[in-house]
Amino acid sequence: MAAAKPRLAVHKFSSCDGCQLAFLNLGEDLLRLAELVEIVHFAEAGPVDPDAVVDIAFVEGSVSTPEDEERIQKIRKNSRHLISIGACATAGGLQALRNLADGPGWIAEIYAQPEHIHSLATSTPIAAHVPVDLELWGCPVNGRQVLGAVRALLFEVVPALEKDKVCLECKRHQAVCVLVAKGLPCMGPVTLTGCGALCPRFGRDCYACYGPAENPNATALGRRLEGLGLVPEAVARRFLFINSGAPAFAEAGRHWREQVHDPKP
Structure with a gap:
């Protein structure tokens, strides 16, 4: 049987x-x-x-x-x-x-x-x-x-999970960095790969649909986005989008929203 x-x-x-x-x-x-x-x-x-x-x-x-x-x-x-x-x-x-x-x-x-x-x-x-x-x-x-x-x-084994960032996936596909080359507010540096870097490979910025990567430096990316001309509220919205409930993104979003109400002198 x-x-x-x-x-x-x-x-x-x-x-x-x-x-x-x-x-x-x-x-x-x-x-x-x-x-x-x-x-x-x-x-x-x-x-x-x-x-x-x-x-x-x-x-x-x-x-x-x-x-x-x-x-x-x-x-x-x-x-x-x-x-x-x-x-x-x-x-x-x-x-x-x-x-x-x-x-x-x-x-x-x-x-x-x-x-x-x-x-x-x-x-x-x-x-x-x-x-x-x-x-x-x-x-x-x-x-x-x-x-x-x-x-x-x-087979009673722990599934292997992706841990790389989208930036590494872009390198594997030899895709031009849209953050550097085009000045687009790309979320690739803090986002988990899994999509094959689909958006950057077609010339548009990543919008973090796979959630925060391992050890994301959200503060550094937020400052870089400010350098591109985004106001704090716009920076916050980059984090508070599809995965706004993810702790790392939620914390980053709160940080940049606070800059709107309590800007640095």
Whole structure:
């Protein structure tokens, strides 16, 4: 009798579905993955069983509603390994920008009956609510990350994670530095690689979609961006964007916002 395949689930929370599409865009590799595991819940691909007990659970999206808070607890209990994927799940995502403003106030101004909007005051990453075994950063993640994580876990080894900065990836691709050559406010010096330096290779500045790299020197980059002509508020916004909930970027954003209200003499 053949051994049962490991069971896998893909869950969606508050997000744009981009990281789930990273799965679907695997094409034939997704079919090969299905030969190694049994995909028991992946609503966007077909199977629906949100309460299934699984070996590996991927979670896309941030916790933004009271229902999300309850659901992530159940998923954690039903999963041997829980992996958060993408900027929303690892750092709150774009919706975490509301953490910097009066979210309830916005809802009251937009909706005629705001009492019917069941939303939390903040958007927070999965790890803020339950233990997470692995975080895959990116907006969105790429298929190589996903497949690498699954294969590693199937062999009971810790998945290898990218630790280099985008600048190193640019060097590997022999891409011209847009920060030096064009004076663009590139976030590559503080951003984790994983995208293959996609934006700089096409002549535009990195906007930090893979989150903070290991040991990012945000202060130095902020000063360099000031040297390019960005005012402190604009520097803050470079950090407080897709991954505004990442501690390193959140701290840098707060620092440069403080310069707006309390500038140096």
